[in-house]
Each structure stands twice: as C-alpha cells, then as structure tokens.
Amino acid sequence: MAGVLDSVNQRTQLVGQNRLELLLFRLRGRQVYGINVFKVKEVLQCPKLSSIPNSQRVVRGVAHIRGETISIIDLAMSIGLPGVPAEDLPNSFVIITEYNRKTQGFLVGGVDRIVNMNWEDILPPPKGAGRDVYLTAVTKLDDKLIEIIDVEKILAEFSPLREDVNEEILSKNTKDRGGLLPVLVVDDSSVARRQIERCVSAIGLDVITRNDGKQALEFLKEITADGSRASDHLSLVISDVEMPEMDGYTLVTRCKGDPALADLYIMLHTSLSGVFNRAMVEKVGADDFMAKFSPDELAERVMEIIDRQ
Known part of the structure; x- marks a missing residue:
C-alpha cells in the first residue's frame, strides 16, 4: 500500500460533486469496512509497537513514525470484536489518520483498495443492536456490504473531548x-x-x-x-x-x-x-x-x- 495516497491532493476535484473515495480494509474475517481517504495520512505495515503501562485495552501500544509518537488502536477491539492476535501483528496494517486535530493509528487485519463512490450510495446504517451502534453508514460494492465505522464515537470513548465551553x-x-x-x-x-x-x-x-x-x-x-x-x-x-x-x-x-x-x-x-x-x-x-x-x-x-x- 506504499504510495497509495500519493495523489490525495488531486482528489479535490470530487468536491461539490457528492462523491468520495473510500479506503477499504478488513479487521478479522471477511467483512469489509471503509474510511474516507481524506482522513488518511498514511498506510503501512504494522511497525514495532511499544507497550504503554496502564493504557486502555484497545490501545495495542505506540509507534514512532516519522518523528511522531502515535497511539495504535485495535479497531476490531474498539467495536467489540476479537483483536489482532499478537503473533499476527507483523502481517497486519496500520492506517494513520487525523481526526479532530489528533493523529492516531488504527490497527487492521488487511488493506484492500481505494474505490470512488457517490455519497447517494452511502446510506445510514439499518436499525440494529450490538456493534451496529459503531456504524455511521453502509454501502454496497460488488454485492458486498461495506460498513463505515463511526470513528468519532470510538475516539470519544477512547479519548473523550472536553465538551463544555470555558x-x-x-x-x-x-x-x-x-x-x-x-x-x-x-x-x-x-x-x-x-x-x-x-x-x-x-x-x-x-x-x-x-x-x-x-x-x-x-x-x-x-x-x-x-x-x-x-x-x-x-x-x-x-x-x-x-x-x-x-x-x-x-x-x-x-x-x-x-x-x-x-x-x-x-x-x-x-x-x-x-x-x-x-x-x-x-x-x-x-x-x-x-x-x-x-x-x-x-x-x-x-x-x-x-x-x-
């Protein structure tokens, strides 16, 4: 996936056309998930992780990437699924993202490809329970359901933002x-x-x-x-x-x-x-x-x- 985001600046042509590009990935199993390319800074093979004492369970450690220390969050664990086994870490990927003025990495099982889609085809998630509460939208691609995770909800639980006005x-x-x-x-x-x-x-x-x-x-x-x-x-x-x-x-x-x-x-x-x-x-x-x-x-x-x- 090295260089997969090199042309991100050219994607401004999608603006105002109700289109987006999704980076597709998997956690564990066959289910495919998506994240907007504009949220992604980099995709890389899982680097060596350093553990953090007393950290939350979903934080698998920190990685030192391009001079920055970044928390690596197991995305599967954060939505209630089994996390990446320790022995599979070297074969896993990290998606480095920037949300709400903070940089964090999401540990995933595998990264697939980037697809260009219309927002009209991105629909609110069906009513449901369990991990569905972590979905912000769903779509279909090649007759397969793509789930888009509410990352803001995950981050609000993992690292709550101050909500009150000073x-x-x-x-x-x-x-x-x-x-x-x-x-x-x-x-x-x-x-x-x-x-x-x-x-x-x-x-x-x-x-x-x-x-x-x-x-x-x-x-x-x-x-x-x-x-x-x-x-x-x-x-x-x-x-x-x-x-x-x-x-x-x-x-x-x-x-x-x-x-x-x-x-x-x-x-x-x-x-x-x-x-x-x-x-x-x-x-x-x-x-x-x-x-x-x-x-x-x-x-x-x-x-x-x-x-x-």
Whole structure:
C-alpha cells in the first residue's frame, strides 16, 4: 500500500460533486469496512509497537513514525470484536489518520483498495443492536456490504473531548441572544451532534438538528416554501462534511445555488483537519470552516457570526 495516497491532493476535484473515495480494509474475517481517504495520512505495515503501562485495552501500544509518537488502536477491539492476535501483528496494517486535530493509528487485519463512490450510495446504517451502534453508514460494492465505522464515537470513548465551553468564554457572552433565530446543526454522528448542540446551547441559542445533507436540504426547502428566505428562519448552519446520501460540500453547493437559501451563513465543521485543503471550502462557496472539535473556539466563532448579523 506504499504510495497509495500519493495523489490525495488531486482528489479535490470530487468536491461539490457528492462523491468520495473510500479506503477499504478488513479487521478479522471477511467483512469489509471503509474510511474516507481524506482522513488518511498514511498506510503501512504494522511497525514495532511499544507497550504503554496502564493504557486502555484497545490501545495495542505506540509507534514512532516519522518523528511522531502515535497511539495504535485495535479497531476490531474498539467495536467489540476479537483483536489482532499478537503473533499476527507483523502481517497486519496500520492506517494513520487525523481526526479532530489528533493523529492516531488504527490497527487492521488487511488493506484492500481505494474505490470512488457517490455519497447517494452511502446510506445510514439499518436499525440494529450490538456493534451496529459503531456504524455511521453502509454501502454496497460488488454485492458486498461495506460498513463505515463511526470513528468519532470510538475516539470519544477512547479519548473523550472536553465538551463544555470555558467559563471565561461564557463570561464574555454578555449579550442577550434569547430572541435570536436558531442554529441548524447537520451531522451524521450522534456524538458530534450532541457536542455541537451542547456548545451552541451554552451561549443561549436554540438548536435544530438533522442527520445528513439530504435531510437538511429538505428542511430548508420546507421552511422557505412560503416564499421566505432561509435567513428569515435560521441564524446559521453548522454542517459536517462527511455524511451519507448528501455530503456537506454538496449541501453548500445546492444552497448557494438557490436564491431562497443563498444568503444563509454556512460553516463547515469537520474532523477533516490536517489533510484538509481550504481551497475545497472556497470552491463550494462555504462561508467558513472550522476543524472539530474545540467548544471554546466554536462558541467564540458562533458569537462573532451572530453579532455581525
């Protein structure tokens, strides 16, 4: 898999076309999983791991990669499956990713290939129990089910982020925003929706949530069906980028192309941080971009946007 991501910068052409590229991999067994290529920094054969005393069971150790010490998380164990046996580590792979401003490696059994797909073919997971709670989406490829894991949920359990807004930030919130229009939060991860809603509510704004771009666009069309503008109903939209059925880029493109929605302020709020190219935001016409997840930064940015209106 060396060099498989060399052309990642060329993939910006997918932006606004509701397309993505998935890196397919396996844990243990025949089930195939996928992760967005834009989340991936590198794929490599499992390096030598150094154990960490008193670490969580899912952390198989740390690896020293290109001058950086990176925690290696057994992805199978983190969703309740048997982990990679110690004797199989040399034949396993590590997917180095960047989520929420942090770099971590996910230990997997094997890496397959990269496929180009349409977000319309990426669907919310079916209702279920067990490990299904760790799925954020599913799709089919060659008549095989591909499961896309909710990595943000795994990381929230493994390394919880602070979700409360700092009291010092709240003390600056002296303006009465009680009568202002609500904020629409769009994210397919229940963990991310909760984090953002808690943050925005802390500064006195009501929150409306939708699970993906398609749901959000339908909602926006509904509230403007009477001839009004979306900005008459909402202060702003905070949207994830990666979402089944319709991604955040496409949502922005569709909104900016509709006169009733065009003046609505849209911030893309995504865990695509280190490998994210700001040119993507400019290409689709989003008003702002912020990497997940800093409650203080998000609260301050939202207050600034509201106060400018």
